[in-house]
Amino acid sequence: MRFAAAALLLLAARPAAAQDPRIEPVLVELRVGRLASRTVPAHRVGEHALLPVLQLFELAEMRAEWRADGDVVTMLQPGNRRVTISPSRRRLEVRGRSRDLAPTEFLIQEEQLYLSTAVLEQTLGIRFELSWNDLEVTVLESDNLPIGRRYRRAALAAARLLSRDSTTADGRLEERRWPLDGIIADYSMLVPTNPGPKAGAYNLTLGFALLDGAFLAGVQNQGPLDEGTARFDVSWTGVWRENPWLAQLRLGDGFSSGPRTRAVRGISFGNVPFRRPAILGQLPFTQTLGPGWEVEAYRGGRLLSFDSVNALGQFSLDVPIQYGDNPVDFIAYGPFGEVRQFNRTYRVSADVIPAGRFEYAISAGACRRLAPCGATANLDLRLGVAQRITAFAGYDRFWRDTLPDLSHPYAGIVAGLSNSVVAEAEVVGSALTRGSLRFEPSHNLQLIAEATHFAQDLIQPILTAPGRRNQLTLYGQARPFRGPLSKWMVVDAAIDRITTLDATVTSARLGGSFQTGQMRLIPAVRWERTAPDSAASFSRTSWGLNTIVLPVRRLGSFAGSITARAGIEFETPARARGANGFLSKSLSRFIRLELGGSWLSGQRASLLAFFAADLPQARAYTTLERTPAGGTSASQFVQGSVLYDAAWQRVVLNAGPSAQQSGVSGRVYLDRNQNGRYDESEYVLPDVEVTVGLFSQRTDQRGEYRIWPIPAYDPVVAAVDTATLASPLWLPAFGGIELRPVPNRFTKLNIAVLSGGVIEGRLVRASPDGDIPIAGADLILRHRATGRERRITTFRDGSFYALSIRPGEWDVAVDPELLTRMRRQADPLQFTIPQLVEGATISGLLLRIR
Secondary structure, eight states: OHHHHHHHHHHHTOOGGGGOTTEEEEEEEEEETTTEEEEEEEEEETTEEEEEHHHHHHHTTOOEEEOTTSOEEEEETTTTEEEEEETTTTEEEETTEEEEOOTTTEEEETTEEEEEHHHHHHHHTOOEEEETTTTEEEESOGGGSHHHHHHHHHHHHHHHHHHHTOOOOOEEOOOOOOSEEEEEEEEEEEEESSSOGGGOEEEEEEEEEETTEEEEEEEEESSOGGGTOEEEEEEEEEEOTTOSSOOEEEEEEEEOSSSSOOEEEEEEEESSOSSOOSEEEEEEEEEEOOTTOEEEEEETTEEEEEEEOOTTSEEEEEEEEESEEEEEEEEEEOTTSOEEEEEEEEEEOTTOOOTTOEEEEEEEEEESSOTTOSEEEEEEEEEEOSSSEEEEEEEEEEEOSSSOOEEEEEEEEEEESSSSEEEEEEEETTTEEEEEEEEEEETTEEEEEEEEEEOOSOSSOSSSOTTEEEEEEEEEEEOOSOGGGGGTEEEEEEEEEEEESSEEEEEEEEEEEEEETTEEEEEEEEEEEEEETTSOOEEEEEEEEEEEEOOOGGGOTTGGGEEEEEEEEEETTTEEEEEEEEEEEESSSSEEEEEEEEEETTSOOEEEEEEEEEOSSEEEEEEEEEOTTSOEEEEEEEEEEEEEETTTTEEEEESSOOTTEEEEEEEEEEOTTOSSSOOTTSOBOOSOEEEETTEEEEOOTTSEEEEEEEESSSOEEEEEOGGGSSSTTEEESSSOEEEOOOTTSEEEOOEEEEEOEEEEEEEEEOOTTOOEEOOSOEEEEEETTTOOEEEEEOOTTSEEEEEEEOSEEEEEEEOHHHHHHHTOOOOOEEEEEOOOTTOEEEEEEEEEEO
16 A cells, blocks of 8 residues: 555656656666666666666665655665655755756656666766667766675675785795704893992893703892892793693793792793694674674774674674784674674683693792792693683692791682673682672773682781782773764773771772873872771872873974873862973984973972984983982983894894894895705895795895794794785795794795796687687696696686796696586696796697587
């Protein structure tokens, strides 16, 4: 009935233009780019066409409603912009703005509403191409329509997911290693003028690669320099990633195992990974949206996964998670161009291990910097009960000379109750009982509650604070606004309640961060109340405001590059307690100057000048201060590393620290004789970008590169960016080379580049009337020496073309699946790409299907 009523209203509203002789009925092929097409009735009016709007909207995947009053309503996405076409009133409304429709701009005929292409272009933001000879009407800007955005999303998703794993290792570096190799030296020194150089500090650490592990020896002062007291540290660490029972071993100085580490001199070993992998596993994120929706998941702007909802309108995306916070941004696209954005967060504790995995760690040795402890030992056991649940238990022991020894068995669990709720519980014998609950459904809201009860009657406890009984901490952070404003406003609050043997201390803080233009305001209010058991309680309230002003470019090259920060704090009533202000300017890429001062109530202001030189070779910080007492003091801090690159027999300076790190160095060259080794007569390639893991560098004029630091022990893949090669015909001998960096040394890796070629040919099908070209067919190229394959597709005229074909003998053949479907045969062709610096071209290849 509703459809019939709308049709009657449309017929009643038929304009006189329907009889206009200039309106000529035609049958056209309506195309939306190359994505969809349909044969529809239309009308020609001069150089424009009247198109059936409902069929056009359906083809473009736009939702349209034909209402009972005869109006046609649709929504333009994104933004939910309402469009109303009212034939009875001869008006078109777009988000409240309306215009009249001329008699030749719309037509009602046979229960169809037609609209001019000129009006549709203005309304939808698209362009039409009309070919009256071919009777075709084509939408050119299909990306502005829901169907175009859907196809574009699918292409981008496939490209992003492909590029994410595009650097794969098809080569491996096998190098000879010496028992003693590599050398690095980290140094730092602080020299003050007040009270004098004797109050300075120094630190020196030497590192070697010893027996496939890392040997470190260091010395640092333990008091005034004129007293000559120093501390020496010596250690050796070995790592075996593939060993399931002994992953690491440390002898000498380091840190103990277990959840509460401390400095010890002794031994530590276990199957705990030296460095845990970045990705812990896959976690399903589920939600209900409705039928026809598609969802993409992003983290840090990088596409992680995408999916479509099922028949019930639900989606489930397996998103890779890593240790720490995992904020995931979701973008959902509706079947008619709707866009919805939301965020989910999952936090993974550092104590969580993969499901089904068992880990142990043992350490024992003399205590260092932990009084009054003489020796300590730890046994730590962990089990991944499930994907979100890890149980742990262990034992801490402390031996003391004049005080009773301490024993602390412990056990606990870390459980992800859901994607947004994480609970932790731990009991440490003769020390504490702790529980925490964390709720973080998205980056817009975070709530944390933690309660701890401390054991009593311990003489000088080591694992707990003396005299403390209970502690309760509540923390919350929220972005109160949705949409773009959520990026500029954050509010946080915290409450702490600590009970000791003689008092109860309660403190609270309410703060926020607000961005306006180039200025960020950070206000905060603090309140503290102390209630002694034997005296009257007292409280204190303070509030303050910190401000950061980012560079304002429109102020010019000098003032527009200055960063300012300032702060002021008051006590109630409004009595100033202190203030500070600083201006910072970068004088070059590596040098920064900062000037400012601070003031505290009851004191004179102090002035400060800070000069920082963060050079690639070293760091140097110079501080000049005018103190409140009227004196002037200065200090100089220098830090850096000296590295020896044995591959090139050169000394390299680095800002450091570099201990336990590693590096890769070598050259990129054109391997003319394809022997895989650099020969003196071969060309070196400058300005080529080399990537090792997450780090990259361009080669210098000698074709050399040197990347330091990169994490040691973990395998990384080295590759060159083919876009930076001087010739499009050149290609690396290996797409990626896997190597395992050794700590405290450079690994030498020369990367070979080959001069490839171009092939051109045609694929045809034999027939009595001659050869017929075959378009869109897949061809398989196979390198005989390596067995590597590459696929190419023929063009419309049956021709094919391939660039950067590596030197050697090749076979090119038609995809066997295509031959099977066609029930035909084709013999493969053989060709050879010679090794020429300028590249080779092989043309005239002819593949014939018979």
